Amino acid sequence: MSDERPPDFAMARAVEILAGIYERQRRIAEAPPPPLDKVVTIFNETIALDVTKTTRKGVEQALGIAFAYPVGGWHTYCVRSAENAAREFVSLFYSHGELVSAELYWPKVERAPALEPRPLRFRFVPGEITLGMQLAALPEGFTRIPVPPELGSYADIFEARYPGGVSYAMGNKGVIERLALYALRERASPTAKG
Numbered sequence: 001m002s003d004e005r006p007p008d009f010a011m012a013r014a015v016e017i018l019a020g021i022y023e024r025q026r027r028i029a030e031a032p033p034p035p036l037d038k039v040v041t042i043f044n045e046t047i048a049l050d051v052t053k054t055t056r057k058g059v060e061q062a063l064g065i066a067f068a069y070p071v072g073g074w075h076t077y078c079v080r081s082a083e084n085a086a087r088e089f090v091s092l093f094y095s096h097g098e099l100v101s102a103e104l105y106w107p108k109v110e111r112a113p114a115l116e117p118r119p120l121r122f123r124f125v126p127g128e129i130t131l132g133m134q135l136a137a138l139p140e141g142f143t144r145i146p147v148p149p150e151l152g153s154y155a156d157i158f159e160a161r162y163p164g165g166v167s168y169a170m171g172n173k174g175v176i177e178r179l180a181l182y183a184l185r186e187r188a189s190p191t192a193k194g
Helices: 008-030 056-063
Strands: 041-043 074-079 088-095 098-105 123-125 143-145 156-162 165-172 175-183
Touching: 041 098, 041 175, 056 074, 056 088, 056 098
Parallel strands: none
Antiparallel strands: 041 123, 074 088, 088 098, 098 175, 143 156, 156 165, 165 175
């Protein structure tokens, strides 16, 4: 038996192999889940807000004319899902008359308009996901993503992609505070500020 050390090239190759195994495992762990096979909508028995087919005309026939908030181009309705529940805003953005973004959220700023809430309950379908639910209750297909600096008011963001769109559930302290849908055919605004 010899006390010879293996040549340096052998040690370097072993390190290369181990690094390659680590990188493959890291990529697998970071890979997003497969897209959902169903379109996600912000649903109410009056209308399903679907960024793959809903039009402004259809929304206005079902809900009437919206309030321009939080900035130009956004169309907002105020709703309340149950007695004594917090006011919720449904903010919509259109491009060429087609819905490209829909958000359901609790307004967080003092300058939010004092709109009279309508007795409507909106939620993500499929999954019956509502504001106030625990983020841990999100169905399979939603994956945690890093929080971009411009969305610093949320500690947790989960994403699910589906044909023609992407959906997000955002929250703090484990509770969902914002649900959002964006069409993939165009870049919609990253989020309504409100």
